[in-house]
Amino acid sequence: LKRRTFIGIDIGGTNIEIAAVGVSGRLLARESIPSNPERGPKDAFVRVAEALPRLLGKRRALTAAGVGCAGLVDPTRGKLHASPNLPSWRNAPLGRIARRHLGVYTVVDNDANAAAYGEYVCGSGRGTRTFICITLGTGVGGAVVLDGRLLRGRENFAGEIGHMTICETGPRCKCGNRGCLEAYLGSDALLDDAMKRLETKRSRYLSKWVASRTRPFTPKTLAEAAGGGDRIARAVFAEAGSHLGTAMASLINIFNPDAIAVAGGVANSFDLMRADTEKAIRQRAFRESSRAVKVAQAELGTDAAAVGAALLARDSQEYERSTG
Amino acid sequence: LKRRTFIGIDIGGTNIEIAAVGVSGRLLARESIPSNPERGPKDAFVRVAEALPRLLGKRRALTAAGVGCAGLVDPTRGKLHASPNLPSWRNAPLGRIARRHLGVYTVVDNDANAAAYGEYVCGSGRGTRTFICITLGTGVGGAVVLDGRLLRGRENFAGEIGHMTICETGPRCKCGNRGCLEAYLGSDALLDDAMKRLETKRSRYLSKWVASRTRPFTPKTLAEAAGGGDRIARAVFAEAGSHLGTAMASLINIFNPDAIAVAGGVANSFDLMRADTEKAIRQRAFRESSRAVKVAQAELGTDAAAVGAALLARDSQEYERSTG
Numbered sequence: 239l240k241r242r243t244f245i246g247i248d249i250g251g252t253n254i255e256i257a258a259v260g261v262s263g264r265l266l267a268r269e270s271i272p273s274n275p276e277r278g279p280k281d282a283f284v285r286v287a288e289a290l291p292r293l294l295g296k297r298r299a300l301t302a303a304g305v306g307c308a309g310l311v312d313p314t315r316g317k318l319h320a321s322p323n324l325p326s327w328r329n330a331p332l333g334r335i336a337r338r339h340l341g342v343y344t345v346v347d348n349d350a351n352a353a354a355y356g357e358y359v360c361g362s363g364r365g366t367r368t369f370i371c372i373t374l375g376t377g378v379g380g381a382v383v384l385d386g387r388l389l390r391g392r393e394n395f396a397g398e399i400g401h402m403t404i405c406e407t408g409p410r411c412k413c414g415n416r417g418c419l420e421a422y423l424g425s426d427a428l429l430d431d432a433m434k435r436l437e438t439k440r441s442r443y444l445s446k447w448v449a450s451r452t453r454p455f456t457p458k459t460l461a462e463a464a465g466g467g468d469r470i471a472r473a474v475f476a477e478a479g480s481h482l483g484t485a486m487a488s489l490i491n492i493f494n495p496d497a498i499a500v501a502g503g504v505a506n507s508f509d510l511m512r513a514d515t516e517k518a519i520r521q522r523a524f525r526e527s528s529r530a531v532k533v534a535q536a537e538l539g540t541d542a543a544a545v546g547a548a549l550l551a552r553d554s555q556e557y558e559r560s561t562g
Numbered sequence: 563l564k565r566r567t568f569i570g571i572d573i574g575g576t577n578i579e580i581a582a583v584g585v586s587g588r589l590l591a592r593e594s595i596p597s598n599p600e601r602g603p604k605d606a607f608v609r610v611a612e613a614l615p616r617l618l619g620k621r622r623a624l625t626a627a628g629v630g631c632a633g634l635v636d637p638t639r640g641k642l643h644a645s646p647n648l649p650s651w652r653n654a655p656l657g658r659i660a661r662r663h664l665g666v667y668t669v670v671d672n673d674a675n676a677a678a679y680g681e682y683v684c685g686s687g688r689g690t691r692t693f694i695c696i697t698l699g700t701g702v703g704g705a706v707v708l709d710g711r712l713l714r715g716r717e718n719f720a721g722e723i724g725h726m727t728i729c730e731t732g733p734r735c736k737c738g739n740r741g742c743l744e745a746y747l748g749s750d751a752l753l754d755d756a757m758k759r760l761e762t763k764r765s766r767y768l769s770k771w772v773a774s775r776t777r778p779f780t781p782k783t784l785a786e787a788a789g790g791g792d793r794i795a796r797a798v799f800a801e802a803g804s805h806l807g808t809a810m811a812s813l814i815n816i817f818n819p820d821a822i823a824v825a826g827g828v829a830n831s832f833d834l835m836r837a838d839t840e841k842a843i844r845q846r847a848f849r850e851s852s853r854a855v856k857v858a859q860a861e862l863g864t865d866a867a868a869v870g871a872a873l874l875a876r877d878s879q880e881y882e883r884s885t886g
Contacts, residue, residue: 391692391817392854395815395850396692396817398816398848403729405728405730406729414845484730491719492706521738524634527719
């Protein structure tokens with residue numbers, strides 16, 4: 239008898255992270271493939287299905303699959319409405335496509351909801367009652383878990399923390415608004431900020447890398463430069479951290495949460511932002527609300543959304559079985 | 563046998579609104595007395611107790627009392643921690659003081675929580691599952707009702723919507739932060755904005771009233787001037803409405819609510835703000851989330867917090883009786 243296994247598929251603007259998770263919630267295996275969103279959602283799920291044998295091995299059978307996708311997702315219909323970072327996937331019936339190519343019970347949710355759920359069940363949100371997770375990647379997402387349940391709202395669109403206004407007169411965001419958190423902290427915003435600083439200043443690594451084009455210019459190389467002491471890269475993360483702290487301060491004043499976690503690829507650089515994030519929180523949030531809040535990098539790291547999607551599939555299937 | 567009656571006491575920076583409410587939730591009588599916060603909380607409750615016979619009449623008996631107070635309130639201990647608009651009341655044991663002077667079961671909560679609960683039970687929030695109420699008065703408060711329960715957070719400090727950052731570089735707020743919603747929409751902010759505009763422009767009523775000091779300069783007179791077509795007063799409310807819309811857009815993106823109500827004294831001027839509020843929402847919130855949201859003035863008007871406090875007392879006493 240093969241062992242029951244859940245697969246979680248985290249679809250971002252750049253990569254698709256796939257995680258295989260056991261019944262206990264333990265991460266068994268993971269793989270990352272490029273999103274290539276221009277090739278459409280069917281192509282993406284064909285490639286996910288091709289990865290399955292590698293992830294499951296011979297002794298495990300796929301029981302259910304969870305899809306976490308960037309953008310406005312309708313979990314009840316398994317549909318992606320719109321996603322600023324997957325513009326050509328508008329109205330894609332992800333649940334139907336996933337079920338066809340994977341052949342099992344499937345749930346679809348927003349990627350940030352999945353990450354928050356993963357962190358709540360087996361990461362930095364364990365044991366909390368009011369938990370917020372902010373996902374930093376190509377875009378900026380978020381989700382709120384209250385007493386173990388995701389905050390969903392009227393049409394399941396709650397949690398778009400990346401599109402809180404941080405400054406009314408701020409830079410344009412892909413969503414059409416001005417001054418959204420994402421317009422400061424999305425990966426394009428970080429890179430734009432670095433390029434702008436490079437116009438007037440030089441720094442140890444970035445000046446060379448950008449001029450010679452020897453390295454791809456991504457948030458990851460930006461983080462490497464900052465880790466090596468590059469002052470422009472450090473300034474970019476410090477300023478991003480301050481804006482993140484402004485958003486967290488508003489969320490602390492609104493939710494008075496137990497904990498806030500930072501997930502997604504750019505969260506690997508949270509240590510470069512932390513001091514400025516915490517300073518902004520101290521300056522901006524009510525002390526009574528902020529003093530006990532735990533602000534931390536997601537324990538599941540970049541796997542949070544994929545693991546969380548698998549756990550959403552596990553728990554949703556369990557719930558449907560128990561209620562008939 | 564006298565009829566059971568609940569009293570709600572809404573303590574703001576300027577006035578105390580007292581409401582007598584029947585078992586059904588119906589408002590029976592109301593009275594407004596000045597807060598005179600400098601005279602301390604005991605003095606305030608002595609004056610509330612003096613008003614009781616007028617509010618109850620001969621055929622009604624006081625069953626329980628609810629206190630809604632501006633600021634950070636701990637409902638479990640009945641204590642006011644800190645309130646920017648009642649600075650000298652820091653750490654006042656409001657529950658104990660109220661019980662001593664009124665002699666009945668008492669609950670204490672944040673005034674905005676009380677207003678939201680009142681509107682949820684018998685106002686513009688009836689029948690909603692995700693409901694937000696923003697209170698515009700001396701300060702700006704807020705509260706969120708999810709599936710009939712107030713969002714409370716770790717220490718019961720959730721809902722401080724007035725202290726969301728609207729613009730990081732914005733004007734100083736009494737809380738110490740910069741660019742809070744309250745720094746744009748608190749009553750002092752509205753009056754300051756009008757005075758600033760009067761330095762360089764003249765208008766039909768305000769120029770005269772301010773120069774001659776024939777009328778007190780309050781949000782109410784500002785609203786009267788706007789109602790009469792005074793262009794400076796109208797511009798003040800229009801700009802305030804736009805900032806309110808920015809905050810609502812963030813809340814819509816975070817909560818995807820069914821409805822948002824505007825309560826408190828300044829909400830009487832919501833018609834002067836509405837067009838700019840709705841414009842900012844259209845510009846800033848995801849259309850998918852904003853198209854179905856109902857934005858309205860609180861149906862209970864300036865009585866929302868007082869009626870809501872009475873209903874919180876009614877329902878809390880009922881709950882404690884039913885659970886022993």
